[in-house]
Amino acid sequence: MHNALLPILPLFRDDLPLDTTELARFMIGKYLVCERSEGRMSGRIVETEAYPLGDSTSHAFAGRRPYNGSMFLAPGYAYVRLTYGLSYMLNMSAEPEGIGAGILIRAIEPLEGLPLMEVRRPGVPLRDLARGPGRLTMALGIDQSFDGCDLCTGRGLWIGVIEKGAASIGVTTRIGLSREMHRPLRFFEPGSVFVSGPRKLLMTPD
Incomplete structure (x- = not known):
């Protein structure tokens, strides 16, 4: 007997705030779903980072290139990039089409x-x-095969919601950068053991 699936409802493009930093905050407490032939995986998003327009650490800062085109799509598309030749990173486009900016989904609580x-x-x-x-x-x-995937379709790789209302959200600086480290653009679910990085970073600035 299979366990019942969680009642996750898809998030559509019109549900997403049209601002990179607000989108990073908004996605805390939402759900990331990946449906494959062998079954469905999902988790509650507990940590994100914003890479807004004009941010020199953003992959879109130098303008549109063949490798970063997904960051310039309308909000809610996946931008997947291999970093340091080691790990893929899942990002989501965040601004109106033609404007390069995005958020990084840093951690989920597996469900x-x-x-x-x-x-x-x-x-x-x-x-x-x-x-x-x-x-x-x-x-x-x-x-890399997920680069450019529409996360607002409710199929394949997608984002969704269960709980109504705003989640409790902490904010701090981003991790692993060599510049623009002071900006409070990392959002997380306070108290979650599934948030990455040193525990000392999980505090909300005054």
């Missing part, structure tokens, strides 16, 4: 399809299955 994730990350405790952007994509099997 559905745990055995499928564990096959890709064997021997890893639940807490660490998708705690960090590279771990997240590995657990869900997300690679």
Whole structure:
């Protein structure tokens, strides 16, 4: 007997705020769903980072290129990039079409399809299955083939919602940057053990 699927409702493009920083905040508490032939995996988004227009650390800062075109699509498209030749990162386009900006989905709390994730990350405790952007994509099997995927269709790889109302949200600076480190553009679910990075960073600036 199969367990009932979570009642996750798709988020549509009109549901998304038209501002990169607001979108990064908005996505905390929403759900990331990946449907594959072997089954469905999903998790609650507990950590994001914003890379807004004009941010020198953004992959879109130098303008539209063959590799970053998905960042210039309308809000809600996947931008998947291999970073340092090691890990894929799942980003989402965030501004009106033609404007390059996006958010990074850094971590989820795994909820559905745990055995499928564990096959890709064997021997890893639940807490660490998708705690960090590279771990997240590995657990869900997300690679370059997902670049440009529409996350607002309710099919394949998509974003959704269960709870109504705003989630509790913390904000701090981003991780692993060599410039623009001071900007409070990292959002997370306070108290979640599935948030990545040092615990000391999980505080809300005054």
